[in-house]
Amino acid sequence: MGLKHIALGAAVAGVLGGAAIPAPAVAQDSIYVPLLTYRTGPFAGSGIPIANGMKDYLEMLNERDGGIGGVKLTVEECETGYDTKKGVECYEQVKSKKPVVVNPYSTGITLQLIPKAAVDKIPVLSMAYGLSASAVGDQFPWIFNPPATYWDGLSMIFRYIGGKEGGLDKLKGKTIGYLFFDGGYGREPIPLLEQFAKDYGFNVKLYPVPATEMQNQSAQWLNVRRDKPDWMIMWGWGAMNPTAVREATRINYPMDKFVGVWWSGGEDDARGGGEAAKGYLTLNFNGLGTQYPALQDIKKHVVDKGKSQVVADKFGENLYNRGVYNSVLIAEAIRNAQKITGKKAVTGEDVRRGFETMKISAARWKELGLPDFGAPVENVSCTDHNGHHAAYMQQWDGTKWVKVSDWIVPMKERVRPLLEAAAKDYVSKNQPWPKRTEPCDKAS
Numbered sequence: 001m002g003l004k005h006i007a008l009g010a011a012v013a014g015v016l017g018g019a020a021i022p023a024p025a026v027a028q029d030s031i032y033v034p035l036l037t038y039r040t041g042p043f044a045g046s047g048i049p050i051a052n053g054m055k056d057y058l059e060m061l062n063e064r065d066g067g068i069g070g071v072k073l074t075v076e077e078c079e080t081g082y083d084t085k086k087g088v089e090c091y092e093q094v095k096s097k098k099p100v101v102v103n104p105y106s107t108g109i110t111l112q113l114i115p116k117a118a119v120d121k122i123p124v125l126s127m128a129y130g131l132s133a134s135a136v137g138d139q140f141p142w143i144f145n146p147p148a149t150y151w152d153g154l155s156m157i158f159r160y161i162g163g164k165e166g167g168l169d170k171l172k173g174k175t176i177g178y179l180f181f182d183g184g185y186g187r188e189p190i191p192l193l194e195q196f197a198k199d200y201g202f203n204v205k206l207y208p209v210p211a212t213e214m215q216n217q218s219a220q221w222l223n224v225r226r227d228k229p230d231w232m233i234m235w236g237w238g239a240m241n242p243t244a245v246r247e248a249t250r251i252n253y254p255m256d257k258f259v260g261v262w263w264s265g266g267e268d269d270a271r272g273g274g275e276a277a278k279g280y281l282t283l284n285f286n287g288l289g290t291q292y293p294a295l296q297d298i299k300k301h302v303v304d305k306g307k308s309q310v311v312a313d314k315f316g317e318n319l320y321n322r323g324v325y326n327s328v329l330i331a332e333a334i335r336n337a338q339k340i341t342g343k344k345a346v347t348g349e350d351v352r353r354g355f356e357t358m359k360i361s362a363a364r365w366k367e368l369g370l371p372d373f374g375a376p377v378e379n380v381s382c383t384d385h386n387g388h389h390a391a392y393m394q395q396w397d398g399t400k401w402v403k404v405s406d407w408i409v410p411m412k413e414r415v416r417p418l419l420e421a422a423a424k425d426y427v428s429k430n431q432p433w434p435k436r437t438e439p440c441d442k443a444s
Contacts, residue, residue: 029345030074031067031334033058034094036104041081042214043238045268046319050105051077052310053323056302060294061331063301068331069338071345082238084108091116100337100351101125101330107185110134110143117142118434123333123352127326128153128262128285132188135386136423137356141436144355146329146380147285147389151419152410153261154189154233156283158196159408160259160393161231172201177229179220179236179244182208185263186235192418193233205229214240221247234260242272245280255279255396262391266319270396278398283408285391286325287373288401290316294369295324318394318401325374333358340441356382357441375407382440388412 035054038047058073067073076097078090087109091102101123104110110130117124124143126134132149134140148156162168178193180186186208197204205227207220217240224232232253236244241264248258256279260269265282273280290296295316302308303315314320337346337354346354360368360377379387390407427433 030072031345032074032076032094032097032099033330034076034078034090034097034099034102036080036087036090036102036106036109037077038080038082038105040079041083041238042211043082046238046241046263046266047082047105049266049310049314049317049319050323050326052308052314053320053325054103054327055323056298056308056310056320057294057324057327058331059302059307060298063305063307064297068334069344071338080106080109082106084112088112095120095122098347100334100346100348103127103326103330104130107131107188108183111184114140114143115430115434120348121352122348123355125326125329125333125355127329129185131426133419133422133426135384135388135419137381137383137385138436139423139427139433140385141434141438142352144380144385146385146387147374147377148391148410149386149388149415149419150189150235150261151192151415152386152388152412153283153391154192154196155411155415156391156408157233157259157261159411160281160405168200173203174230175203175205175227177205177207177224177227177232179207179209179217179224179232179234181214181235181237181240182210185237189235191422192415195418209236209240209244214238215243217243217247221251224248224253225251230257232258234258234264236260236264236269241266241269245270245273245277248280249273249276256281259283259393262322265394265401267317267401270401275398277396280396281393281404283391284318284394284401284403285374285389286318286321287370288316288318288321288394288403292370292373294373295321297369298324321373324370328360328368328370328374329355329358329377332360332364353441355380355385388415 037051058075062073080087080090099122103125104113107130110126113124126145128148130145132151134143134145135149258280260282262283265284270277270280333351333354336358337350340353341350358380362376365373375390388410390409392403392407393405394401395404
């Protein structure tokens with residue numbers, strides 16, 4: 001397994017794909033943030049911009065502010081290749097260095113880390129991915145998945161579709177196609193999709209895409225052409241996305257009826273279909289472009305100084321900004337933990353409390369140099385580790401993404417009871433299960 005170790009504020013050490021290189025010991029007066037990333041393999045097209053955005057924002061805080069609360073951040077990348085086994089190996093390598101949070105960046109890896117987190121007292125941030133049921137903080141006290149679960153995402157997609165159809169009741173008798181990566185990630189929202197099919201009377205056609213077929217989906221799209229679904233929904237990632245967009249254009253599927261989740265909305269995903277991809281839609285929860293003051297600070301303090309791996313014309317693209325969003329959540333949880341505890345060099349247990357009481361208002365987004373970059377993150381609490389926040393729909397205009405909807409609120413009243421039931425079922429099947437041992441902070 002190749003490793004890349006990055007100590008922010010220092011020179012890059014290590015070579016991807018090479019032998020493991022011992023990382024320097026984490027200083028007692030620093031805060032250790034490991035990043036499980038994948039810059040290689042079939043998912044690298046999506047993984048690289050995410051990794052760059054995450055790392056560059058944290059490095060900007062070091063360069064511009066001296067870290068967080070006067071404490072430098074030490075960041076270490078561990079290359080997983082999006083492979084679950086390698087991801088678990090990465091976790092085992094970094095946990096002895098007392099990380100304040102772990103970012104798996106894979107649903108498969110997240111599922112393996114869930115039972116480990118409580119034992120090791122390390123919070124896991126699976127930002128808008130992973131096990132949707134882990135939003136139930138009572139049952140999963142160490143797992144966080146804001147700003148929205150996959151089930152929230154599916155409900156927002158159906159709110160959008162319902163708006164276009166004149167109401168969700170108008171879906172009766174129609175066919176909804178679901179193209180998905182055939183793994184934990186892609187299968188995660190299927191229970192809610194099947195429930196919606198019963199509730200609204202539409203038919204579901206499932207089109208699984210195995211990892212071996214991500215770049216050869218001709219069979220799936222021949223079935224789509226045969227079935228003629230009224231809408232297509234995609235849960236794709238990596239090389240699967242541009243292939244799907246290209247295949248959709250080849251069968252002349254109406255692109256304004258083709259909707260992806262937020263992980264299917266990179267620029268390279270849409271470019272895969274060329275000019276014919278115009279109209280393709282995906283959810284998004286982070287801002288687009290480089291006009292934000294914080295992005296300009298990243299450029300000034302990191303990119304222009306040669307401290308970033310981002311290619312110039314990829315800076316500020318959607319998935320890069322997604323990585324920035326991810327690191328904003330990390331930084332705000334750390335900052336909040338410092339405030340709660342009065343400590344500077346906080347621990348994983350402290351940062352867990354920081355996540356549970358985290359509030360990012362519209363005013364706070366602006367203070368961070370990211371005005372309107374995201375919807376307010378104000379509903380995360382001790383019992384709700386997600387918050388079920390809004391996203392918006394973006395559409396490909398042939399060259400770039402354009403925001404084409406207001407913020408869409410998820411169907412929390414529909415989703416939350418199902419999540420609680422799923423959490424209870426998950427825990428009952430995985431006994432013995434670690435219970436929460438600490439009281440909730442009053443602020444949460």
